[in-house]
Amino acid sequence: MTDTYGILIDYHWCTGCHSCEIACQMEFGFAIGQGGIKVFEIGPWQIEGDTWQFDFAPVLTDQCDGCANRALAGKQPTCVHHCQARCMTYGPLSELAIALADHRKQQLYSL
Amino acid sequence: MTEKREYVLIEHEKPWTYEEDGLKVARGSAWTGPGCHIGCGVLLYTDENGRLVKVEGDPENPFNEGRLCIRCLALPEVTHSTKRLTYPMKRDKALRGKNQFERISWDEALDTIEAKLKEIAEQYGPESVLFMQGTGRDIAAWISRLAWSYGSPNYGFPLSGLACYLPRVSGMYSTTGSFWVCDCSQQFPDRYDNPEYQDPEVMILWGNNPLISNSDGFFGHWVVDLMRRGMKTIVCDPRMTWLGARAEIVLPVRPGTDAALALGMLNVIIGEDLYDHEFVELWCYGFDELAERAKEYPVDKVAEICWVDADRIRTAARLFANAERACVQWGVAVDMTREALPAGQAISALTQITGNIDRPGGMIIPPELIFYGGGFGADLLTPEQTNKRLGMNQYPLLKFGFATFQPDVALRAMETGDPYEIRGLWLQTTNTIACMGADPKRWLAAAKKADFIVCTDLFMTPTIMALADYVLPAATYPERDGLRIGDGPQRGETINKVVQVGECKSDMEINLELGRRLNPEAWPWQDVKEMFTSMIAETGYDFDGLRAVAPAYPRYIYRKHEKGLLRRDGSPGFNTATGRIELWATVYANAGLDPLPYFEEPEPGPGSTPELLDEYPLVLTTGARNWGMFHSEHRNIPRLRSLRPDPLIEVHPDAAEKFGLKDGDWVWVENQLDRAKRRVKLWPALLDARFCSTDHAWWFPEADPEKLYEVFDLNINNNVTWTPGKSGFGSNYKCMLVKLSKVEEGETHD
Amino acid sequence: MAEYGILVDYEWCSGCHSCEVACQMEHGFEPDHFGIKIAELGPWQIAGKKWQHANIPLFSEQCDLCAARTTQGKLPTCVHHCQAACLSYGTLDALAAQLKEKPQQALVALR
Numbered sequence: 001m002t003d004t005y006g007i008l009i010d011y012h013w014c015t016g017c018h019s020c021e022i023a024c025q026m027e028f029g030f031a032i033g034q035g036g037i038k039v040f041e042i043g044p045w046q047i048e049g050d051t052w053q054f055d056f057a058p059v060l061t062d063q064c065d066g067c068a069n070r071a072l073a074g075k076q077p078t079c080v081h082h083c084q085a086r087c088m089t090y091g092p093l094s095e096l097a098i099a100l101a102d103h104r105k106q107q108l109y110s111l
Numbered sequence: 112m113t114e115k116r117e118y119v120l121i122e123h124e125k126p127w128t129y130e131e132d133g134l135k136v137a138r139g140s141a142w143t144g145p146g147c148h149i150g151c152g153v154l155l156y157t158d159e160n161g162r163l164v165k166v167e168g169d170p171e172n173p174f175n176e177g178r179l180c181i182r183c184l185a186l187p188e189v190t191h192s193t194k195r196l197t198y199p200m201k202r203d204k205a206l207r208g209k210n211q212f213e214r215i216s217w218d219e220a221l222d223t224i225e226a227k228l229k230e231i232a233e234q235y236g237p238e239s240v241l242f243m244q245g246t247g248r249d250i251a252a253w254i255s256r257l258a259w260s261y262g263s264p265n266y267g268f269p270l271s272g273l274a275c276y277l278p279r280v281s282g283m284y285s286t287t288g289s290f291w292v293c294d295c296s297q298q299f300p301d302r303y304d305n306p307e308y309q310d311p312e313v314m315i316l317w318g319n320n321p322l323i324s325n326s327d328g329f330f331g332h333w334v335v336d337l338m339r340r341g342m343k344t345i346v347c348d349p350r351m352t353w354l355g356a357r358a359e360i361v362l363p364v365r366p367g368t369d370a371a372l373a374l375g376m377l378n379v380i381i382g383e384d385l386y387d388h389e390f391v392e393l394w395c396y397g398f399d400e401l402a403e404r405a406k407e408y409p410v411d412k413v414a415e416i417c418w419v420d421a422d423r424i425r426t427a428a429r430l431f432a433n434a435e436r437a438c439v440q441w442g443v444a445v446d447m448t449r450e451a452l453p454a455g456q457a458i459s460a461l462t463q464i465t466g467n468i469d470r471p472g473g474m475i476i477p478p479e480l481i482f483y484g485g486g487f488g489a490d491l492l493t494p495e496q497t498n499k500r501l502g503m504n505q506y507p508l509l510k511f512g513f514a515t516f517q518p519d520v521a522l523r524a525m526e527t528g529d530p531y532e533i534r535g536l537w538l539q540t541t542n543t544i545a546c547m548g549a550d551p552k553r554w555l556a557a558a559k560k561a562d563f564i565v566c567t568d569l570f571m572t573p574t575i576m577a578l579a580d581y582v583l584p585a586a587t588y589p590e591r592d593g594l595r596i597g598d599g600p601q602r603g604e605t606i607n608k609v610v611q612v613g614e615c616k617s618d619m620e621i622n623l624e625l626g627r628r629l630n631p632e633a634w635p636w637q638d639v640k641e642m643f644t645s646m647i648a649e650t651g652y653d654f655d656g657l658r659a660v661a662p663a664y665p666r667y668i669y670r671k672h673e674k675g676l677l678r679r680d681g682s683p684g685f686n687t688a689t690g691r692i693e694l695w696a697t698v699y700a701n702a703g704l705d706p707l708p709y710f711e712e713p714e715p716g717p718g719s720t721p722e723l724l725d726e727y728p729l730v731l732t733t734g735a736r737n738w739g740m741f742h743s744e745h746r747n748i749p750r751l752r753s754l755r756p757d758p759l760i761e762v763h764p765d766a767a768e769k770f771g772l773k774d775g776d777w778v779w780v781e782n783q784l785d786r787a788k789r790r791v792k793l794w795p796a797l798l799d800a801r802f803c804s805t806d807h808a809w810w811f812p813e814a815d816p817e818k819l820y821e822v823f824d825l826n827i828n829n830n831v832t833w834t835p836g837k838s839g840f841g842s843n844y845k846c847m848l849v850k851l852s853k854v855e856e857g858e859t860h861d
Numbered sequence: 862m863a864e865y866g867i868l869v870d871y872e873w874c875s876g877c878h879s880c881e882v883a884c885q886m887e888h889g890f891e892p893d894h895f896g897i898k899i900a901e902l903g904p905w906q907i908a909g910k911k912w913q914h915a916n917i918p919l920f921s922e923q924c925d926l927c928a929a930r931t932t933q934g935k936l937p938t939c940v941h942h943c944q945a946a947c948l949s950y951g952t953l954d955a956l957a958a959q960l961k962e963k964p965q966q967a968l969v970a971l972r
């Protein structure tokens with residue numbers, strides 16, 4: 001059996017630039033506001049002193065098919081390809097699970 | 112036969128254009144229009160109907176490595192927008208402001224424009240036509256050549272104090288003979304892996320959120336790359352940003368006081384003996400004088416001026432100076448203060464006295480294929496015409512480097528006819544009354560006095576609606592051929608035409624065709640490709656040859672000053688009068704300016720007009736970018752507009768409570784000059800409840816054209832005056848005192 | 862290194878906010894501070910009768926995965942109180958195995 005693929009998001013580094021969302025919308029012709037990935041803002045709020053909560057987190061929706069057609073052509077999913085902060089990784093879940101264990105504030109999705 | 116310069120090339124898997132799944136793919140550079148300051152590597156996908164259907168980042172291009180921002184991702188919806196201008200139009204001068212344009216042919220448009228410009232030149236002299244551009248589009252070379260070949264010395268930007276990058280760039284040239292950017296390995300095709308390259312240990316992000324603004328050839332997310340590799344950051348920003356939340360230290364500087372902050376940091380670095388003695392000794396001029404000046408800015412005094420905690424300033428200065436490799440990534444906030452030149456000078460001195468000059472991970476001189484800043488063809492002007500350039504007499508610094516008019520002087524000429532009447536305006540890719548023009552109603556009234564106005568742009572704009580007698584439709588980048596030259600390290604890259612929309616022509620095509628009519632000797636080329644080939648002659652490539660191999664990287668050498676590579680005489684040192692980096696600037700002294708950096712309170716401001724604080728208690732900064740828009744563009748692209756439907760003002764919850772405002776309220780942002788509408792966004796991340804921040808360049812393309820798309824309701828530059836700094840550079844666009852009050856139902860600006 | 866995390870089965874998250882409030886009460890956070898925060902994924906109509914209408918909890922800097930509770934053998938309070946029982950706590954290894962079993966899940970590394 002072939003390994004399941006997934007997307008690992010190191011959301012500490014997501015800058016909220018929306019490139020994943022718009023790349024996805026354009027790839028599939030999704031309506032404005034829809035899409036297979038959606039970026040959420042967590043913050044900003046001041047935790048204390050100089051420490052602020054200010055993160056963004058992309059989340060995969062029901063419209064995400066893992067860019068199946070691109071995968072067949074040997075390409076990365078378009079969100080991963082265009083991520084400006086390079087905080088997204090595409091690969092076999094077994095490999096991503098190892099990377100997930102590297103540090104906290106990472107999300108792993110199975111495709 | 113010109114000898115080929117030495118280039119470092121990358122390997123391509125495929126030719127520059129190929130087929131993929133029934134689509135045609137073309138590799139190339141994304142440099143404008145729509146506006147952009149960088150120019151990423153892109154793959155353009157077109158279908159059998161010749162439509163652009165998809166844009167992807169080119170993973171082979173070392174500049175962006177496949178990444179792309181949303182304005183390029185959504186480009187098909189810009190290029191093929193039904194709102195595009197797609198044919199030339201004319202309108203009777205008496206109908207300016209009325210939505211009554213008439214479609215005409217290119218021949219009629221160019222015939223009439225040629226005849227009219229020749230008539231003006233004959234009757235009043237070519238200097239009475241001003242050639243103006245906006246920012247961020249590949250246009251400076253072509254429009255300047257058009258102006259100069261016509262005989263007008265008056266090419267420039269309708270921006271008070273030229274307050275965007277030019278103050279910093281002119282300042283750097285004046286004091287060092289070069290200009291400088293942070294070393295993020297962008298000059299190497301193998302980037303971070305290049306064996307000579309080392310990461311900066313510390314980067315100051317000064318008045319700049321590069322992730323969103325991507326200014327001046329700097330791909331903002333390189334900062335994230337470097338942070339993930341371990342680089343520390345110091346963020347100077349009145350707002351807590353995403354970058355600030357990840358910074359080693361944040362300096363929440365009061366808008367307009369950046370010069371004082373830099374002088375305070377210099378005071379610490381010199382006072383605590385943290386500077387690079389060897390570099391200062393060998394390569395700097397005027398250190399003792401700078402040290403004396405810095406003594407006038409003790410940290411406690413600076414803390415009071417800037418509203419920043421004194422220990423924070425000390426910590427930041429030490430962190431920066433103690434780093435082995437450090438650099439400053441700065442933004443337009445430095446220019447958009449009246450005394451911008453000394454502000455830039457003080458900030459530059461931080462990198463200079465710490466020796467972070469032309470070495471890995473410091474500040475580097477970006478390689479240049481063509482000197483883009485100087486325009487294209489200044490030799491076409493006679494000395495007599497050159498001397499008529501507006502502002503050159505008042506502001507001697509304009510004689511060096513940038514050959515633009517001084518915009519505040521140009522405005523007065525438009526208004527008063529002093530020193531001569533302005534008869535014609537050529538406005539190419541500038542939406543002046545929505546964007547860079549200060550006090551836009553004043554500028555509009557002055558512009559209306561011109562007998563003849565031609566505008567060139569992608570879309571209808573408030574400026575075109577208000578002013579144009581003739582309108583020429585310009586092209587987006589997939590519709591044109593071009594060379595990617597511009598800000599930042601230049602690479603040999605081409606912009607490649609893959610689609611045609613309506614009758615649009617590229618900006619350079621328009622300039623070439625008109626130029627050939629006005630002055631054929633100055634434009635000896637049959638088409639733009641021939642023109643580009645002649646421009647890059649010294650590279651040894653023709654246009655098609657460069658397109659096949661692009662991007663071509665000039666070989667980069669560090670420590671050029673040690674190797675005699677910066678001066679024309681080949682001796683070591685810098686290209687200045689003293690051969691050194693001039694901390695005490697000879698050029699400024701010769702121009703009658705203070706040769707050392709200094710700080711002046713913005714006026715009005717809490718420091719200069721405290722009596723105004725009762726009425727106008729908030730300090731407003733403007734111009735924060737948002738992801739989907741480039742200055743006044745993209746308001747008519749629904750997918751991008753959906754991310755920022757309205758102009759927002761960020762207000763601290765404490766201030767909102769004081770003014771009785773809640774999230775989403777429409778307010779008037781008002782100062783002693785005028786007011787503009789904004790929607791309140793409660794934002795706890797303003798680092799002082801007295802700060803507020805808003806975006807700029809708003810108009811509503813969906814609103815009534817004959818109300819100029821509500822631009823005067825929405826333009827925050829209603830609150831900005833035309834008052835440049837002493838050098839002619841700098842203007843207070845980003846620091847003003849304001850109050851906020853609710854907009855009553857149905858209330859408009861007038 | 863990260864060893865522990867939470868597996869979110871967001872097919873079932875009802876958006877009840879129990880996780881948010883439990884977390885605030887556990888840590889004594891102000892009302893505008895969150896260790897976990899619900900994001901609304903939709904609603905928008907995808908096609909025909911199908912809607913994208915889901916909720917997904919996201920984890921902030923302030924999430925310590927209830928270190929105090931877990932050392933006592935208790936579950937993190939968000940997991941404990943989740944009304945839809947769509948949160949699982951465990952080692953990343955164990956949760957990664959569950960992640961493969963169905964879509965609409967995200968595995969978040971948190972400690």
